[in-house]
Structure formats: C-alpha cells, structure tokens
Amino acid sequence: MISVEKAIQIVLNSTKDFGVEEIPFLQSSGRILKENIVADRDFPPFNRVSMDGIAIDFHQFQNGQRSFFIEGIQPAGSEQITLKNPKNCIEVMTGAVLPKNTSAVIRYEDLEINNGIATILIDEIKDLQNIHQQGKDEQKGAILIPKNTQISPAEIGVFATVGKSLVKVAKQPKVMIISTGDELVAVDEIPLAHQIRRSNVFTLVSLLENLKIPSTNKNIADDKEVLKNIIKTYLETYDVLLFSGAVSKGKFDFLPEVLEELGVEKLFHQVAQRPGKPFWFGQTNTCKIFAFPGNPVSTFVNCLVYFYPWFYKSMGINFEEKTAILAEDVYFKPDLTYFLQVKIQYRFGHLIATPINSNGSGDLSSLIKATGFIQLPKDKTDFRKGESYPIITYK
C-alpha cells in the first residue's frame, strides 16, 4: 500500500498530451488555450477620448484662452476629423478618436456651452487629460494571454477584441466511464430489495462535464469473460477508462485481474487513505486506467484527488493548492491520509472548514451536506482547531 503523496506523484508522472484542436472562440470557455494571444494592434488603437466633452489644443489654454467656438463633433466610431482653427474646439464623445490637432479633453461637467461656444469653468487642466493614449494598455505584438491559460469570460472578450474567431485549445481525452456490478439497475427502474441504482457513473459524468470533458458510460455485469472482452475493446478505443467498483478484495472483484490479463501495466493498487483506499491505477501505451472503489464518496474523492490534477497537468496547467482552517479538533487514529468531509465557509478573508457528520464512504447524502474535503496527513492523529490543511472543494 502506498501513500497518497506517492500515488499522486505516480499519477502525475503518467500525464499525456492529447494534442491541439481549433474551435470557435465562443465555445472555448473552460478549455485550455494552446497558443499565445497577441495584440493585433495597439490598445487603445488610437488616442481615445475617455470623457464626453470638448477637445482643444492645450497650448491655447496655456496661453490663457478659455472660450472656444465649437467647430465640429467627433462621435465614437467615426473617422478622425481635424481641428482646423487651433483657437476652436471639437465636441468629442467617449470612445471617439481624438481629433487631429487637439491635445486635451475637458468634460461637460467643467464647461458651460452657449450659442455654440464652450467656456471652461475650471482653472487647471493638464496636457493630454482625459485621453487614453494609443498603445498605453498594450503595444501591438504584446502577448495578451499566454498559452496554457484556462479560458474564462475575460479571455473570450479578448479573443473577440483581437479578432480570434477560432482559437487553438488542448484536445480533450476520449473517456469511457464504466460501472460493474450485478446489483446495479438503471435510474428509471425500481430496484429489488438487494439492488441499487447506478449512480456513480453519473456523478463521474458530471464531474467530467465540469472539466468540459464529454464522456460515454456503460454498465457491465459481474462476469469475468464478458468484462474482459468489453474492456479489451475499450482499451483500444479510449484514452482514459474510469471504473467505479470491483477493485476491492472481494470474490467477484475481478477487475484488477482482468486488467492485468489484458496486459495493462499496474502502477499501484491501494493507497493509504480513507475513503478510497482500494484505488487501482494502471496504463497501456495508449490508455490510462483509473479504477475507483465503488462507494459513492470513494469514487467522488478519488476523481478529485487523482483524475482532476492528472487532467489539468495533461492539458498543460498547474492545479493550484488551496488550504483552509479547521473549525474544530479532529482525532483520527488509522495510519491513513484522511479526506474528511467539510463545509467550507468564507469569514473575514479566512477559509473555515467545518467537519460534517458522515456515516462513511457509503453515505450518499454526506456529499450534499459537505462542500469539500480537507486532507489530513497520515503521520498525525490529532488535528487542532485553527490549523490549516489542503482542501479540495467541489461546490
């Protein structure tokens, strides 16, 4: 049995680059960018008026002039016009190009306009005031968004601004999610007393959907030969297989055996953790196999602890560690890393983790009451209120 740290290290050492694809920018939110996004022009692309008012030649103000005949108007979205007489002014709108021969903008609030003449009411104005100068934010050619950024609405706006209607993103792995177990019936069936409905596969589908990974799923009966034949095909078809169940030491838990018979290289089986101990991880040349134990909480925590960081690293980005502060003392004796279910709250800039009551890894409703797990290391038994530990949040 290996430690959680060692298991994570092995998982992260078997990441894989799935290549790049080009997709419409508006469909790219949540995906990982695989090109640098570069300014196609200066930003702003011209000296941009940043207040509604008038534009003047600053020197005239310096020379004492206060009243200016309005020679024209420069709306946003119009070609640049020219101030012909330096003693006049031009009305300008926010977003407009600064008219040629002008060098300061005075806002309406600081003006009085009568009969086509604008009079400045304030004593001090500055050269270039209320002008957002060309190239001030970014120079043409500058990298606005570096490669390997996860795309969010802010990036979508920048793609549009620089004209990237198609963007290169990391290709997603092809994933098959498999449940095993004769006791499982479909969601719309009424289970017999000894049966339960399939649920973990759907939890996994949804956890993967949060990563924008589409997946397919399948239930296979507890029959070794059937299992073996189907998995053989899947190993050749998919980049990743996620299993839920059939990895414990029970008589009908053939999965590790079947995988090894099919030539899958076992990287480890069993991790010193609770819940989720019977986790099995292996690979072929073309496929990674995450075989999670079948209890709902075990499947859930292992997907977050192993699959999520594996996926992010495969896509080229680092998974930032978060920590939270324990709200109460916790005692945990077994020599295992304890993924304790907690409710995370924000208080005055602190993240507070309050343990919730759970009846163990089979307790489906505990995942509803909690919002994450706090990871308590295995070399300790007493964890004190106020100490901070890594957390994994899922809500």
Add this chain to the structure above:
Amino acid sequence: MISVEKAIQIVLNSTKDFGVEEIPFLQSSGRILKENIVADRDFPPFNRVSMDGIAIDFHQFQNGQRSFFIEGIQPAGSEQITLKNPKNCIEVMTGAVLPKNTSAVIRYEDLEINNGIATILIDEIKDLQNIHQQGKDEQKGAILIPKNTQISPAEIGVFATVGKSLVKVAKQPKVMIISTGDELVAVDEIPLAHQIRRSNVFTLVSLLENLKIPSTNKNIADDKEVLKNIIKTYLETYDVLLFSGAVSKGKFDFLPEVLEELGVEKLFHQVAQRPGKPFWFGQTNTCKIFAFPGNPVSTFVNCLVYFYPWFYKSMGINFEEKTAILAEDVYFKPDLTYFLQVKIQYRFGHLIATPINSNGSGDLSSLIKATGFIQLPKDKTDFRKGESYPIITYK
C-alpha cells in the same frame, strides 16, 4: 447618483420568478433545484456488508466458537440468502445484503480459511460489526436535497440513486444581449483605424453561460429610431435585456432616453462606483433592463455585481459573500465605491487579494491578469494591508 448598496437593494427588490421546468437529471448540473429530493427507501436499503469476509451469528462467537464451516456465499447484487445452521458461516462481499440469521462480519484479514473452514484469528469482535445498518444514513421519506439547491455532481449522484430521471428546476430567463455603437465591427472583420471589434457582448454571453443561461445577441447602430424600433420588439419578447454601451452622457448615448420613451420605468441611472458608474437599470411589467456602460471592465464588473445576484435571487438562492485580505495598502480618493482588480491567492487558509496594475476601465488585458475585484467602500480613502473586504471572483 446612488450608492452601490442602494443600487444592489433596488436590483434585488426587482427579482422575478420565471417558473419551473422538468429536465433530464443528467442535464441539470448548475441549475437550481425546485423540488425536495426525498429518499425513496431506506439508505442503505438493507443491512449492507461493508467488508469482504464471512458473516456469522454473533452469539456463537460469544459462546466461544472460533471455526466456522462455510455454508454458502452472498455476493453483492444477489438476493438475500439464509444461514441455515447457526454454527456455520457465509462468505460475504462488500455491498452484499447481510445473510439472514447472521449478525457480524469478520474481514478476510482477520481470518484463516482452510478446507472450507474459516477460523477467526482475533479475540475481540462486536455485534453488528462491519455492517452498514439499514436506514443508518437516511430513512425512507427523509429530504436528501432541499428545494433551492444549486445542482452539482454530488446532487446528480443522488438523483440517480433515488430514481429521479427527471428533475424540476428553475426556468431560466430569456435574455437578449445588445451592443450599440457605430464603431463596432464583427470579430472576423479587420477594423479601420477608428473602429474596434464587438467584444463585450461575447464576454456577457460567456458570463451568462457560466450561469447556464443561453442568450442571443445583437449589435444595433447608433441611430435613435432604429434602436427604438428594435428595442420595442425585444421588450415584448425577452425577460431580460442586457446592454453594453450608450448609457453615458454623450451626444449619441440615446439609450436612457429611448428606454424612457418606450415606457420603461427607470429605477436608477448612475451609481457611485468606479468602474461602471453610468449603469442604468429599469423595468417594464415583463422585462428587466440592465444597461451597462460600454468599457470592458465596466460591463464585466456590473454584470457580476448586479446581474449575478439578481439572477441567483430570482432563482431562489442566496449569493454567499466572500471576503479577502488586502496584500498592500491602497489609497483611493474619489467618493465612490472602488472595485479594484485583484489577483486572489490561497495562503494557509487565508484569501489574499493583491491589486494588479490597470489602466482603467478600458484596459482589456487587466481582466486577464486579475482573478477578481475587491470592493472598497466609498466612505474611506485609505485601505490598509491586512484589512478584509468583500470580493467578487470570476476565475
């Protein structure tokens, strides 16, 4: 000009219930649940074996018996079998129904099995050990997920477990996103010197996509009559109109005027904040109108500050306030609430907000560098390192 607090209050007083719809459970992630999800049976539904091993009649152990003939096997997913002879045992698998007439499970690790006889190697066992008792987690009829919960992968798993293949969720408002401005060209066009590409509408589309709200969008030229005719139709067709631009005091910013001419009730125009001051908010009997100023950062922050909480409250859930700790001193003189762009990091259970350099509300790349806004109240000018303030995160 009203305060941010007052503006938020007005916005939250004009929320609206858009009704309920029933959708397939696997498509419901991110939506707001509109029914209580109830346990359709006890959980676990039977006395469930929680370790692989043997099941015995505990009294026999109490009476000193240590070796048990294996009478049969009870796999997971099979109908309950019965221990016929109380001096025998049954092999049981994790997840199986506890066989009738047995009352304790001893795991393989604590056994030696030879010639069909299991011998217990430990001295102490407890009545009901390694049995997850029927109804221990939840009793039939218990509310597993209350109405008005935002659905995440954990809820998806519970829906499947209790057989909810269709779930009732809050209907989303029908939203139209409108940009105005003659200076705007399409993403795949090359703008002339004085033009820029449409981008804010796509940022808004993406911000709404994060709330699972589908939307349509449209650009309208700066022509008052055209604008008026189109908006008239939209007011009758959509639940929400989101505008970006044309709400400042410029000559061509007809929007507030047009909306009022169309009978839209103005609830406020201009909020004491930076960026995003010229925000206009109003309503008709059937439509809410959020008219955001056209600078990228202004549109972005106002969508998060006003539209997001309005949406969540309309759907029936509260938007939890988060706070973070300032990493450096900030001085801000204007009598405005300051939404300062910050990068939020997690350090030992603390959320640390570090201001990023920005050239103001027109600076598109600042949204890439930051991960959120910290909200600094308007009654202060000096904000000290170590103080905590509300934050709005978007990454």
